[in-house]
Amino acid sequence: QVQLVESGGGLVQAGGSLRLSCAASGRTFSMYSMGWFRQAPGKEREFVAGTSWSGGSTYYADSVKGRFTISSDAAKSTVYLQMNSLKPEDTAVYYCATGRLRNIATITSTDYWGQGTQVTVSS
Secondary structure (H helix, E strand, C coil): EEEEEECCCCCECCCCCEEEEEEEEHHHCCEEEEEEECCCCCCCCEEEEEEEEECCCEEEEECCCCCEEEEEEECCCCHHHEEEECEEEEEEEEEEEEEEECCCCHHHHCECCCCCCCEEECC
């Protein structure tokens, strides 16, 4: 079992920044990838960014590329999502997830989820 706890969400004005954190515990050694997804009201959950625990490759959804940065600290078992130039359409509940596969860009590639943290961007 792996437990994930997100933090860092909140209310920010458009153009502002937030940094989300996701602390993992449990059998994290069995996981390869970490990622962030988000779900806006009335919409499906979508992929945002992904990386490996080793901090190798990173990949992003087109909608956040150039504005968001994902990073991982394996020693702390924590993954971060730095969000800059936030837009109202970034408003959503953000979830971190981990999985055994090398790519976590789809919901089916995830094994564990956090409880989510709300990000609200005002215009």
